[in-house]
Amino acid sequence: MGVAKLPKAARVKGNFIERTLASLVSASEYAASAEALAASGGALQRVDPRVKVFGLFALIVIVAASHGLSAIGALFVAALAMALTSRVRLRRLAGWVWLPVLFFTGTVAAPAIFLTPGAPVFSSGILTITQQGLRSAAFLISRAETAATLSALLVLTTPWPWVLKSLRTFRCPVVLVVILGMTYRYIFVILESALDMFESRKSRTVGVLEQADRRRLATASAGVLLSKSLQLSGEVHLAMQSRGFRGEVHVMQDFSAKARDWCWLGGFAAVGVAAGWIGR
Amino acid sequence: MHIPDGYLSPSTCAGLCAAAAPFWYVALQRMKRALHTRLVPLLSVFAAFSFIVMMFNLPLPGGTTGHATGVAVAAIVLGPWASILAITTALIIQALFFGDGGITAIGANSFNMAIIGSLTAWAVYRLVSGRSAIESPRRVFAAACAGYVSINLAALAAALEFGIQPLLFHDASGAPLYAPYPLKIALPAMMIGHLTVAGLAELVISAGVVAYLQKADPALLTTTAPGAAKAPVGVGWKSTKPLWFALAALMILTPLGILAAGSAWGEWAPEDFGNAAARQQIAAVSGNVAPPAAAPVGIARLASVWTAPMPRYAPPFLRSPSFGYLLSAIAGSGLTILVFLSAGWASRSFRRQRE
Secondary structure: OOOOOOHHHHOOOOHHHHHHHHHHHHHHHHHHHHHHHHHHOOHHHHHHHHHHHHHHHHHHHHHHHHOOHHHHHHHHHHHHHHHHHHHOHHHHHHHHHHHHHHHHHHHHHHHHHEEEEEEEOEEOOEEEEEEHHHHHHHHHHHHHHHHHHHHHHHHHHOHHHHHHHHHHOOOOOOHHHHHHHOOOOOHHHHHHHHHHHHHHHHHHEEEEEEOOHHHHHHHHHHHHHHHHHHEEEEEHHHHHHHHHHHHHHOOOOOOOOOOOHHHHHHHHHHHHHHHHHHOO | OOOOOOOOHHHHHHHHHHHHHHHHHHHHHHHHHHHHHHHHHHHHHHHHHHHHOOOOOOOOOOOOOEEEOOOOHHHHHOOOOHEEEHHHHHHHHHOOOOOOOOOOOHHHHHHHHHHHHHHHHHHHHHHOOOOOOOOOOOHHHHHHHHHHHHHHHHHHHHHHHHHHHHHHOOOOOEEEEOOOOOOHHHHHHHHHHHHHHHHHHHHHHHHHHHHHHHHHHHHHHOOOOOOOOOOOOOOOOHHHHHHHHHHHHHHHHHHHHHHOOOOOOOOOOOOHEEEEEEEHHHHOOOOOOOOOOOOOOOHHHHHHOOOOOHHHOOOOOOOOHHHHHHHHHHHHHHHHHHHHHHHHHHHHHHHHOOO
């Protein structure tokens, strides 16, 4: 990946340079961990990416369409089972997916417990918890958690280029697939530039910057990064042209489904149909 | 702003995806024609840039920090169509790889941020910047407006999408299946955060990047400034001359306010509750709901805390209401300008002292 690793101290909550550095580093760490996990030999890692993309996307749609909490719960259990058999540690899932989703969606859903009109379950004078409020909060949180877990499983068990190649199987425009692939690549190039810029600035900064100076620094950094990005796109364009690129894009496809992949497809279909039937 | 999975029903997501499709198609066709072989590298690198900028932690006035989407910067530098494609690409990668925004909500997020955001930012920027020179401070102001308005319109669209969910999708017991809040809660809840923190973050990044590019790389601002004046139209007070004329014209027109009939909702004085004509006006603008017989205790108590020197734009020493309005406009504008001049002077002195 080539992304510089920062010492732990830089990740603590500090000034805006440190916080920006921390979010840039956490993105690169997530990507590096995802690549390492995708290369390990778990159950989902061995499945044909096309089957995985289709199966997991279908389950996410069923989670979104389900009208029953038990169906969403069953799909969450299925996602947990897939994670465990694919060597995705639950602690990692909790840190990357469950806690951030719970924090965000929980904050959004909590007031619904009191604000949704319906049959009272508990009343303390000012606040009344309603059955409908509890159900609606449970729907929101369980849907968000389950869908996020399923989409994380896809990325944590499949190298990104394979995900993109699989999208071609589903008639995704080739130009979009290529742009997505190149964007992913250049995210890390620009991420490295941004990290270098902020780290060098941090190493030259003594004392505390004024609010206006911090703002100026952040916007100027974005401006520098913009100029560098556009310059980079020109260089990439010339490099592509020199290699014979004339606007036509071709993607190599060499996936071949085996008996195991068909079994997984059948498994996805069975779980999906069962969950769809329970949650209809 | 990034809508996760589970907040919108599949049919809403499908509808918004269908609404976004023509924009994606037109944008792709236009960009293919305009860029040809440059399309892929330019969009890829710019989408990557947008992705990184969304991670910047921006210090905002008031001591808080916020994240911007950078959609106005994209629309100003690339134009609206390329911006639609670049921001959509960044959103797809965020949803698929980093779990920021839902996979089923990619169409909705793209419709709100990439399409509404880019087109609004471009339109506001072009409208406000006019034919001003690339280096003109007016373009910084235009970028600030573009960032602020675009992110707020995108948030408004998201709030509307959230707000219709409980109306359309609930189970047999009446429990909402998706976003649980009706429009009357979803709209203020989304808009308060965006009109203050998120809008400010977008304003800061858009204005800041344009101000930086004006000095460092003005060529990047020419795509969306086809009729820009060749040389700066002026600096300092000279460049604000049209604004002074506009301010004077608005002051002269202030007596038109007297022509407005009825009462402004919520701007009532305690004595209005005891006045039959005023009571009628209050009821008329409140859906024919009669106001309380007497002024509420809170209004009555707080109304006596401060007495304005020119109550209701009618200085007590003047008989003519029109002249009262005009004088109030002059006094108000004068005081505002004085406050800003004093603040500017104080800031300059403080900076000089520190140096």
